[in-house]
Amino acid sequence: MSKDFPGLLKEKGLKNTPTRRAILDVFSADCKPINAEYIHEKLKKSDINLVTIYRTLESFEEAGILKRVSLNKASSYYELAANHHHHLICTNCGTVEGFKECDIGDVSRKALKDSKFQTVSGHSLELFGKCKKCAKA
Amino acid sequence: MSKDFPGLLKEKGLKNTPTRRAILDVFSADCKPINAEYIHEKLKKSDINLVTIYRTLESFEEAGILKRVSLNKASSYYELAANHHHHLICTNCGTVEGFKECDIGDVSRKALKDSKFQTVSGHSLELFGKCKKCAKA
DNA sequence: CTCATAGGTGCAATATACTTGCATTTGCAT
DNA sequence: ATGCAAATGCAAGTATATTGCACCTATGAG
Numbered sequence: 528m529s530k531d532f533p534g535l536l537k538e539k540g541l542k543n544t545p546t547r548r549a550i551l552d553v554f555s556a557d558c559k560p561i562n563a564e565y566i567h568e569k570l571k572k573s574d575i576n577l578v579t580i581y582r583t584l585e586s587f588e589e590a591g592i593l594k595r596v597s598l599n600k601a602s603s604y605y606e607l608a609a610n611h612h613h614h615l616i617c618t619n620c621g622t623v624e625g626f627k628e629c630d631i632g633d634v635s636r637k638a639l640k641d642s643k644f645q646t647v648s649g650h651s652l653e654l655f656g657k658c659k660k661c662a663k664a
Numbered sequence: 665m666s667k668d669f670p671g672l673l674k675e676k677g678l679k680n681t682p683t684r685r686a687i688l689d690v691f692s693a694d695c696k697p698i699n700a701e702y703i704h705e706k707l708k709k710s711d712i713n714l715v716t717i718y719r720t721l722e723s724f725e726e727a728g729i730l731k732r733v734s735l736n737k738a739s740s741y742y743e744l745a746a747n748h749h750h751h752l753i754c755t756n757c758g759t760v761e762g763f764k765e766c767d768i769g770d771v772s773r774k775a776l777k778d779s780k781f782q783t784v785s786g787h788s789l790e791l792f793g794k795c796k797k798c799a800k801a
Numbered sequence: 802c803t804c805a806t807a808g809g810t811g812c813a814a815t816a817t818a819c820t821t822g823c824a825t826t827t828g829c830a831t
Numbered sequence: 832a833t834g835c836a837a838a839t840g841c842a843a844g845t846a847t848a849t850t851g852c853a854c855c856t857a858t859g860a861g
Contacts, residue, residue, distance in 0.1 A: 542808060542857055563847085576811050581848060583809090597734030597788065601819080602847060615781045626775040631768065635791060638763040644752045645799035647791045651734065654772060655786040662782035679828050679837060700818080713840050718819060720838090738848075739818060 530555060539590040546575055550583055551592075559623060560596040560604035560614070597651050598623070613652040619661035667692060676727040683712055687720055688729075696760060697733040697741035697751070734788050735760070750789045756798035 532551045533543045541547070553561065553569050563580045584605055587593040594608040598616065615624045635647050669688045673680045690698065690706050700717045721742055724730040731745040735753065752761045772784050 544809065544857070546810075577847095578812080578849080579810050585849095586809095595736045597736055597790070599732050599734055599740075599788075603736075613775070615775060615779055615784070617781070618785065622780075624779055624781065626779060628771055628774040630771055631789070634765050634767055634789070637765040638750070638752060638791060639793075642752055642761055642763060643759075643795050643797075644754070644761065644791075645794050645796045647752070647793035648755065649792040651736075651788070651790045651792070652768070652771070653734065653788045654775060654781075654784045655788070656776075656784035657782050658780050659782045660780075681828070681838065683839075714818095715820080715841080716839055723838095 535592065539592060541586065541590060546573075546579060547583060549573055549575065550580065550587075554593070554605070554607050558610070559625070560598060560606050562600075562602045562604050564602065594649075597653060613654070615654050615656060615658075617658040617661055618655050619657055622658050622660075624658075672729065676729060678723065678727060683710075683716060684720060686710055686712065687717065687724075691730070691742075691744050695747070696762070697735060697743050699737075699739045699741050701739065731786075734790060736790075750791070752791050752793060752795075754795040754798055755792050756794055759795050759797075761795075 532548050535551075536543045536547060549570055550566055553566050563577060563584060566580050567575065567577050584593060584603070588595055588605065591608055593605040594611075596604045596606055596614070598604050598614070611629070612625045612627050613629060615626060616622070629652070631650060631652065635650065638644075639647060669685050670680045672688075673684060678684070686707055687703055690703050700714060700721060703717050704712065704714050721730060721740070725732055725742065728745055730742040731748075733741045733743055733751070735741050735751070748766070749762045749764050750766060752763060753759070766789070768787060768789065772787065775781075776784060
């Protein structure tokens, strides 16, 4: 995972501002899906407006810097897109753990076959279950 | 897909009301993920309160009658749980198409192996891409 | 280096999606 | 038939996200 945020922003045609670097830092520090509120909390010293965070998340997603993650929660969660992986989500306590295993090429190909779709460019896969702690109880 | 809604409701310990049968009818008629607003619109003749729809969706999900679908949209979408499948979602026009192919047992097993998780009880898989119509343009 | 400008940010207001409290009604077991 | 728990409607409230507008700043052209 590169941390050349100024370079990344320039490459995507986005301005290199302190606010944006700070937001990218938060993503880089916490390797888990996070939402706008979480970033706001982490950066409360810097007093960054929540509106700005929402707008930044939106433009980062458009630029392909971030990926929106489907966690079936009320608010939207994001992760760095470069760090592709999936999640195990505990249906009891909500713990989220990432995993890299991601061999869905076969499923993908079969799904396309009889569909009205031409190409598959990305996917989201989440597994729901019980973490060891909750499985005991 | 059984349409014995009274029986289904009884089995789950839920009361068999006209409102609930109407909501199940909507799910049964449209074989695609739908949200509360959509149901409200479809049932506007019956003048069912939106609050009731939200509460019904919640209790149906708890009862396992419905499954929440992750479409990365602002509102929550649901489908009949008995009808397990996944989706191809066009990143351009938003078209959603279902598919049955779903052989992720292997991925699931490998993911569990080095995790803090004990069991996997469900999953969500969405493929993003371009439908043939949008691929042309 | 300076300056113009497009893009970024903050504030206030607004919209959307959903939830809660409470009073009333209704399905259903007895 | 009837009593009660569950379901529903209404009004208000909360959480999450968006928009309009004024001001600010990074960046590239000169």
